[in-house]
Amino acid sequence: MSSTEITGDSKVIVTNQPGIHEKLTEIVAKHIEHPSQKPIQTHTQQAFDEVNQIVQSFSGEIILDSCCGVGQSTRLLAKKNPNALVIGVDKSAHRINRNVDEVSREGEDGVVDNFHLVRADLNDFYRLVVAAKWPVSKHYILYPNPWPKAKHIQRRWHGSAVFPQIVALGDEIILRSNWQLYLQEFQVAAGIAGFFGGISEVNDEQPLTPFEAKYQASGQTCWQLTIVKS
């Protein structure tokens, strides 16, 4: 059985998987061979259409911050990359709206406004972004829900039907997790799709997200998989 333990104030992931999921290769191959035909939900199509207009009229690089939660990483990435347009996407209205209310937009050089937060389901949103050919330079996926039970493999991004579109996005993919096996599986899955990368410990001075801050405060190691395509 899968379970979790509490260490400090944050949960350490415990899984019933002894290693890489035994069906991972089969699942990824199936998704590469048979692209998802699921209809796009109306709310995600509308959210995409709005932000797509902004993206299409922008001439610089696009940074995609998937599963951005309250948008802290979106804002930080916008500050660090003043010439880029950063798009943060999360399906939770509660989290997305919190950012607007609580997180300051003040940067060192004035108001940081080179970002947009979008409420959308990435299972649909990713397909629309690929079809619209957004020029994504960096694609961040920071601390996605781990789904550590073996039977939930298809809820992890690398086990999902949209995985081929996920890895198609970005000259560089940056995936972080406090569960190393999640990154190892994603790394194997990306390899099947023809993309390769390495895993290292996160050693940033400033946590990029609230989840990263929480894990580090409770003594957990955070990991990063970096896939550079060119």
Ligand SMILES: C[S@@+](CC[C@H](N)C(=O)[O-])C[C@H]1O[C@@H](n2cnc3c(N)ncnc32)[C@H](O)[C@@H]1O
């Ligand atoms: C563990 S939280 C991490 C949030 C943030 N990146 C951080 O590190 O603080 C995972 C986030 O993924 C979002 N999420 C999960 N599935 C999603 C989907 N299909 N589309 C968009 N967002 C999703 C959740 O709403 C949640 O905010």
